[in-house]
Amino acid sequence: MQAITAQLPLSLLLQSAPSRLVSLSGVDIAIIVLYFFAVIGIGFYLKRYTKTGEDFFLAGREMTAWVAGLSFLAANLGSLELMGWAASAYQYGILATHWYWIGAIPAMLFLGIVMIPFYYISKTHSVPGYLKLRYGEPARAFSAISFGFMTVLMSGINMYSMAIVLKVVLGWDIHFSIWVSSITVAVYVGLGGLLSAIFNEVLQFVLIWLGALLISIIGLIEAGGWSGMVARIHHNFPAQDFTHLWRTMGSFSDNPMGIHWVGIVFGLGWVISFGYWTTDFLVVQRVIAAKNLRAAKLAPIIGSAFKMMVPFIVILPGLLGLALLPPGFLTGETQAVATGGHSYNEVLPIMLARYCGPGLLGLGITALIAGFMSGMAGNVSAFATVWTYDIYRAFFRKQAPDAHYVSMGRWCTILGVLVSIGTAYFVMQFRSIMDYVQQLFSFFIAPLFGTVILGMLWKRATPEGGFWGLLTGTFSSIGMWLWVYLDPTALRYIALSSQAKPMAENMFRALWAWIICVVVTVAVSMVTRPKPDSELTGLVYGCTELPSEGHLALYQRPIFWAGVIAGVFVVLQVIFW
Amino acid sequence: MHRAGMISIWFFIGTLLLAYGVLILGAGIYDLWNPAAHPVVLARLHAGIWWGALLIGLGVIYSLRFKPGKGK
Numbered sequence: 001m002q003a004i005t006a007q008l009p010l011s012l013l014l015q016s017a018p019s020r021l022v023s024l025s026g027v028d029i030a031i032i033v034l035y036f037f038a039v040i041g042i043g044f045y046l047k048r049y050t051k052t053g054e055d056f057f058l059a060g061r062e063m064t065a066w067v068a069g070l071s072f073l074a075a076n077l078g079s080l081e082l083m084g085w086a087a088s089a090y091q092y093g094i095l096a097t098h099w100y101w102i103g104a105i106p107a108m109l110f111l112g113i114v115m116i117p118f119y120y121i122s123k124t125h126s127v128p129g130y131l132k133l134r135y136g137e138p139a140r141a142f143s144a145i146s147f148g149f150m151t152v153l154m155s156g157i158n159m160y161s162m163a164i165v166l167k168v169v170l171g172w173d174i175h176f177s178i179w180v181s182s183i184t185v186a187v188y189v190g191l192g193g194l195l196s197a198i199f200n201e202v203l204q205f206v207l208i209w210l211g212a213l214l215i216s217i218i219g220l221i222e223a224g225g226w227s228g229m230v231a232r233i234h235h236n237f238p239a240q241d242f243t244h245l246w247r248t249m250g251s252f253s254d255n256p257m258g259i260h261w262v263g264i265v266f267g268l269g270w271v272i273s274f275g276y277w278t279t280d281f282l283v284v285q286r287v288i289a290a291k292n293l294r295a296a297k298l299a300p301i302i303g304s305a306f307k308m309m310v311p312f313i314v315i316l317p318g319l320l321g322l323a324l325l326p327p328g329f330l331t332g333e334t335q336a337v338a339t340g341g342h343s344y345n346e347v348l349p350i351m352l353a354r355y356c357g358p359g360l361l362g363l364g365i366t367a368l369i370a371g372f373m374s375g376m377a378g379n380v381s382a383f384a385t386v387w388t389y390d391i392y393r394a395f396f397r398k399q400a401p402d403a404h405y406v407s408m409g410r411w412c413t414i415l416g417v418l419v420s421i422g423t424a425y426f427v428m429q430f431r432s433i434m435d436y437v438q439q440l441f442s443f444f445i446a447p448l449f450g451t452v453i454l455g456m457l458w459k460r461a462t463p464e465g466g467f468w469g470l471l472t473g474t475f476s477s478i479g480m481w482l483w484v485y486l487d488p489t490a491l492r493y494i495a496l497s498s499q500a501k502p503m504a505e506n507m508f509r510a511l512w513a514w515i516i517c518v519v520v521t522v523a524v525s526m527v528t529r530p531k532p533d534s535e536l537t538g539l540v541y542g543c544t545e546l547p548s549e550g551h552l553a554l555y556q557r558p559i560f561w562a563g564v565i566a567g568v569f570v571v572l573q574v575i576f577w
Numbered sequence: 578m579h580r581a582g583m584i585s586i587w588f589f590i591g592t593l594l595l596a597y598g599v600l601i602l603g604a605g606i607y608d609l610w611n612p613a614a615h616p617v618v619l620a621r622l623h624a625g626i627w628w629g630a631l632l633i634g635l636g637v638i639y640s641l642r643f644k645p646g647k648g649k
Binding site: 025027031034045049067131199207210214221309356357360521574 | 603
């Protein structure tokens with residue numbers, strides 16, 4: 001998840017690498033070129049099916065559970081996510097898996113079972129659109145503007161980071177990477193809207209798996225299986241425990257990440273994870289494009305099953321790096337820059353080059369490019385929807401023909417890409433801004449979760465309570481960040497420890513912001529007048545009649561599969577305890 | 578996604594995997610007869626050959642299963 005990946009310290013700048021890591025053969029280049037033709041071809045093909053606003057912005061609400069679920073996950077599974085977390089696995093060991101399991105699975109299941117019915121039944125086009133229905137225009141406006149701003153900014157930053165990755169791994173020119181990748185995304189999203197974005201995300205999801213899976217398979221063969229890999233890691237790093245999920249979490253000083261289980265469970269597992277997976281429109285948009293309520297509920301459940309497996313292609317290569325590469329071969333960014341060596345961030349491409357010859361290397365690089373494009377297309381399509389429906393239609397032109405909004409969405413897609421490119425060049429000049437902007441992104445997630453969850457589950461929450469809770473939560477989060485920025489000793493108040501690392505600080509800040517949002521929302525709601533029940537139908541638990549699934553066989557019910565996933569999740573925690 | 582006449586995404590995926598499989602299998606076979614001067618680790622497994630064959634298999638299955646006009 002972007003807000004969390006962002007904690008890595010300038011993790012993907014890869015400034016240290018002395019030269020390109022791999023050289024591509026003719027067949028590798030053919031595979032990459034074929035990929036570009038495929039995604040653009042799909043965009044041109046789908047243009048004929050995107051005539052209305054519903055087609056362009058919500059893919060006609062015709063997605064099957066599988067397509068919506070895979071797209072839901074692919075929009076999150078960017079290449080920076082792949083490389084960043086492989087690097088974290090090399091640095092922190094199996095602890096990085098928390099971001100895929102407790103940091104995702106409970107929230108995704110909660111989205112599918114509890115929250116999706118309200119998003120879907122309300123027929124909203126977006127998360128800000130839900131806030132409009134539930135709380136009114138001010139909450140929608142604040143949410144839409146902050147989301148649009150941050151989405152384009154994040155898209156540009158990711159674009160720049162990816163261009164740096166391609167420069168280091170392949171030796172490609174930064175400007176070439178930025179423009180070719182961006183124009184490709186602009187063409188296929190501009191032509192086919194969300195329908196094209198979703199189609200390509202499913203394609204990209206398959207390519208990511210097929211391109212990255214081989215590293216783990218051959219790596220395990222070389223290491224002598226899982227037990228052989230663990231033995232090698234213990235041999236290479238006898239003083240550190242890199243292979244247990246929870247056993248070392250009792251104290252900040254016992255694990256390589258310097259984090260306590262309270263931060264992981266409540267900061268990551270509750271506020272940040274639930275905030276991202278249930279309220280970030282980038283991912284929620286894919287689910288509300290499902291063809292019916294059952295498909296919408298199943299989509300995040302299917303996504304969670306695959307999310308639970310992603311560590312096999314992301315975390316495992318990092319662990320294999322710990323086991324198979326000489327200790328000290330990969331270092332921190334600063335040391336790598338000083339010595340001209342390789343940094344943690346290069347572990348995935350290094351393992352790719354270790355095992356993949358001609359053809360397979362092209363497939364692996366295509367997987368990285370596909371990851372980048374799926375993430376960017378997710379940002380751009382979500383931005384186009386929020387801009388067109390929640391800003392343009394709400395404040396500039398309320399009554400216009402549907403075709404006008406489709407046209408606006410297309411132009412907005414191109415505009416979003418151009419602004420992203422501008423942001424990429426801006427970041428190129430002021431690289432340090434990446435640290436701060438990515439934190440800013442997380443400022444909006446935690447309070448928004450408080451506002452949405454209260455709105456869905458508590459009918460007494462009032463429009464004034466929702467707006468002021470969201471506003472106070474957001475600005476208190478920014479205020480806490482500024483406080484620590486200006487006075488580093490304040491860290492002991494925000495993160496409860498002066499020794500807390502940036503990752504822990506962000507989690508605690510998110511937790512405080514969520515609590516402040518909830519307290520203010522409740523307090524203001526208690527002294528203001530609630531909406532009558534009749535206006536809350538389809539929006540709030542207790543005022544909405546949820547369709548019964550009693551007529552379905554057990555295996556057809558979303559709740560059954562959510563239970564299965566939850567059971568596997570618990571078993572995995574025990575196995576890797 | 579059952580709009581009349583629309584080609585399934587799985588067909589697009591199948592054809593792309595088929596093309597990739599042919600390219601990767603071809604490169605793997607070429608590598609078998611003309612080994613690289615600096616082979617990758619565990620090159621003796623000839624991963625390109627069996628991974629390429631796997632992609633071809635998947636590609637054929639998805640291309641045929643979701644061929645346009647089959648009504649799926």
